Amino acid sequence: MFSKILIANRGEIACRVIKTARRMGIATVAVYSDADRNALHVQLADEAIHIGAAPARESYLLAERILDAARSTGAQAIHPGYGFLSENAEFAAACLASNIVFIGPPTGAIEAMGSKSAAKQIMEAAEVPLVPGYHGDDQSPALLRSEAEKMGYPVLLKATAGGGGKGMRQVWSGEEFDEALAAAKRESLAGFGDDTMLVEKYLTQPRHVEVQVFCDSHGNSVYLAERDCSVQRRHQKIIEEAPAPGMTDALRQAMGETAIKAAQAIGYVSAGTVEFLLDADGSFYFMEMNTRLQVEHPVTEMITRQDLVEWQLRVAAGEKLPLEQGDIRITGHAFEARVYAEDADNDFLPVTGKLHYLEPPEESQHVRVDTGVRQGDEISVYYDPMIAKLIVWDESRERALDRLATALSEYRIGGTVTNLDFLYNLATTEAFAQADLDTGFIEKHAESIFHSRAQDIETELPIAAIALLLHKQQARYVATSDPFSPWQYPTGWRLNEPNLHKLTLHLHQQDHEISVEQCSEGYRVSANNKTVLISGELEEDQLRFDLLGHRQRAVLARTDDGFTLYLPNGACHFHEVMPDTGENSAAEGAGSLSAPMNGTIVTLLVEAGSEVEADTALLVMEAMKMEHTIRAPVAGTVDSFYFQPGELVDGGAELLKLTPREES
Numbered sequence: 001m002f003s004k005i006l007i008a009n010r011g012e013i014a015c016r017v018i019k020t021a022r023r024m025g026i027a028t029v030a031v032y033s034d035a036d037r038n039a040l041h042v043q044l045a046d047e048a049i050h051i052g053a054a055p056a057r058e059s060y061l062l063a064e065r066i067l068d069a070a071r072s073t074g075a076q077a078i079h080p081g082y083g084f085l086s087e088n089a090e091f092a093a094a095c096l097a098s099n100i101v102f103i104g105p106p107t108g109a110i111e112a113m114g115s116k117s118a119a120k121q122i123m124e125a126a127e128v129p130l131v132p133g134y135h136g137d138d139q140s141p142a143l144l145r146s147e148a149e150k151m152g153y154p155v156l157l158k159a160t161a162g163g164g165g166k167g168m169r170q171v172w173s174g175e176e177f178d179e180a181l182a183a184a185k186r187e188s189l190a191g192f193g194d195d196t197m198l199v200e201k202y203l204t205q206p207r208h209v210e211v212q213v214f215c216d217s218h219g220n221s222v223y224l225a226e227r228d229c230s231v232q233r234r235h236q237k238i239i240e241e242a243p244a245p246g247m248t249d250a251l252r253q254a255m256g257e258t259a260i261k262a263a264q265a266i267g268y269v270s271a272g273t274v275e276f277l278l279d280a281d282g283s284f285y286f287m288e289m290n291t292r293l294q295v296e297h298p299v300t301e302m303i304t305r306q307d308l309v310e311w312q313l314r315v316a317a318g319e320k321l322p323l324e325q326g327d328i329r330i331t332g333h334a335f336e337a338r339v340y341a342e343d344a345d346n347d348f349l350p351v352t353g354k355l356h357y358l359e360p361p362e363e364s365q366h367v368r369v370d371t372g373v374r375q376g377d378e379i380s381v382y383y384d385p386m387i388a389k390l391i392v393w394d395e396s397r398e399r400a401l402d403r404l405a406t407a408l409s410e411y412r413i414g415g416t417v418t419n420l421d422f423l424y425n426l427a428t429t430e431a432f433a434q435a436d437l438d439t440g441f442i443e444k445h446a447e448s449i450f451h452s453r454a455q456d457i458e459t460e461l462p463i464a465a466i467a468l469l470l471h472k473q474q475a476r477y478v479a480t481s482d483p484f485s486p487w488q489y490p491t492g493w494r495l496n497e498p499n500l501h502k503l504t505l506h507l508h509q510q511d512h513e514i515s516v517e518q519c520s521e522g523y524r525v526s527a528n529n530k531t532v533l534i535s536g537e538l539e540e541d542q543l544r545f546d547l548l549g550h551r552q553r554a555v556l557a558r559t560d561d562g563f564t565l566y567l568p569n570g571a572c573h574f575h576e577v578m579p580d581t582g583e584n585s586a587a588e589g590a591g592s593l594s595a596p597m598n599g600t601i602v603t604l605l606v607e608a609g610s611e612v613e614a615d616t617a618l619l620v621m622e623a624m625k626m627e628h629t630i631r632a633p634v635a636g637t638v639d640s641f642y643f644q645p646g647e648l649v650d651g652g653a654e655l656l657k658l659t660p661r662e663e664s
């Protein structure tokens, strides 16, 4: 076994690898950029080497610097984590050439899977079932389009070098094809330096089910069950679980054996994931193989009680796989939710910020938090905006899902917008409890996930109103040194004095005028022409309330800009609109002509002086590795653009001038 390894990564995965190495008595070397000088992974490692500036291209992607760091510290092996250099065959080869073990598959296996099209050709030859599609070398737009027409719309364009859901576009008809192809190529070129595309039949309701495989260098291969990763936004996983609901032993075995066949076809060694699309009729198709440890590997660890990083280290050191297929047992059910700094209400736009308050749920045998940040750290524009992975386990899916909802409601993050309430809503949606899963889950259940139905607002408003009042009342009695505590609220509001109060709550993108009248039974709350009787008490963050004779519990969490109320069947976010604070920025957002965040202008889509209709795409900018299209909020004339392609813009900067058309 190695005595010292270097981790060529940052954030939660670097911390995750360090933990296992430490348990195994292996010393660790971290690498870090300017932005990560004080990062958690640097603090946890035994040694750390500075490798460059904040942008990944100037640090975490610099193979030579990382190899130098390994040589100078005497690290015998490099764990690449995921992302960055983890699937870079040249880097793996360079490690080999420097006599440093790459903790991952052989170079040839990475190369074989590096291109989605080449991978498909290999899998076709190995008789692994594929989604119908075109994955050839001829890239002329006309040919790609005629292939699409042959297989019939909808189709999916995919960057052969792509990953993380980038460089992908659905195309529903011939008219959309050219624009979608251009956009996918642009995104792919910017993200992966290559714009080769493949075209696939787009399956409308598949599940994403992937198999964890492991191979050693002695010819042994096993599969460690599967993960269902159907719940996605922007084709990116957001909640994953293992095992896949409804999986039969026969299907598990068929998929597992096919996955091993795929791995063996490329001489695989180490941890790998074979991704399949699973159709409602039980047929499954190879999508791609990820030649690294996946973000969602913890759910497999929880149900198999194995440490996959330990397996990777053992296999890389030349040992045999710790278990044979027949010894691998599945116990219980696990979920992973990815906690991100992102705005679910604004198309999941990543956001940045300093985590000035951070309190994860308590870890236990049921709850695991994999994170790379501490209170006070920054979610910056340079890297992925993931804050943590929250992993839960219990004996059944139902109980594990309860654990997930509870743990989400206990997670406290201040300083940035997060997707916690969105995740909670997902976890408490009836359809999710029923495991009615497919990759369109979020779109299909958007109304119940976003809790934007009229009946949700009707129930949430009175609860939010009394929660706020009770909270203010409590704040007057509790003095605490913790500035983020829910008991800190500056308004000296007196609940017992007048018995009629008026307030305005901003909930679900709207302001609501509310009046609350205190009476002997509790409070009479009127909002949107409805009056209900509600009573309740708030103890710390636990709210108990009785609404129309139904007693329930909820959790009230203070967030950066207000509160999140975690109700039994969903969360809602609200804040009080103070009079005279000029709180009227609701018009910003989707149709705004300013940059949603710091980024780079990619391309201008119309010329200055053009007449455009409402919703016309005007320019594309890239921020946090995603393309954002800025569209015209109204019809009018684009007078001028303030920036040219390649220029950097600050979040909030005005991008162009549009004069609205006067309607006659």
Ligand code: ADP
Residues within 6 Å of the ligand: 131, 156, 158, 162, 163, 164, 165, 166, 168, 200, 201, 202, 203, 204, 206, 208, 232, 235, 236, 275, 277, 287, 288, 439
């Ligand atoms: P990436 O490497 O960018 O993650 P994948 O090929 O793994 O891209 O696909 C990501 C997701 O896109 C899948 O999980 C699935 O939801 C969706 N997807 C991919 N191919 C298809 C297809 N042919 N039909 C329907 N959905 C697909």
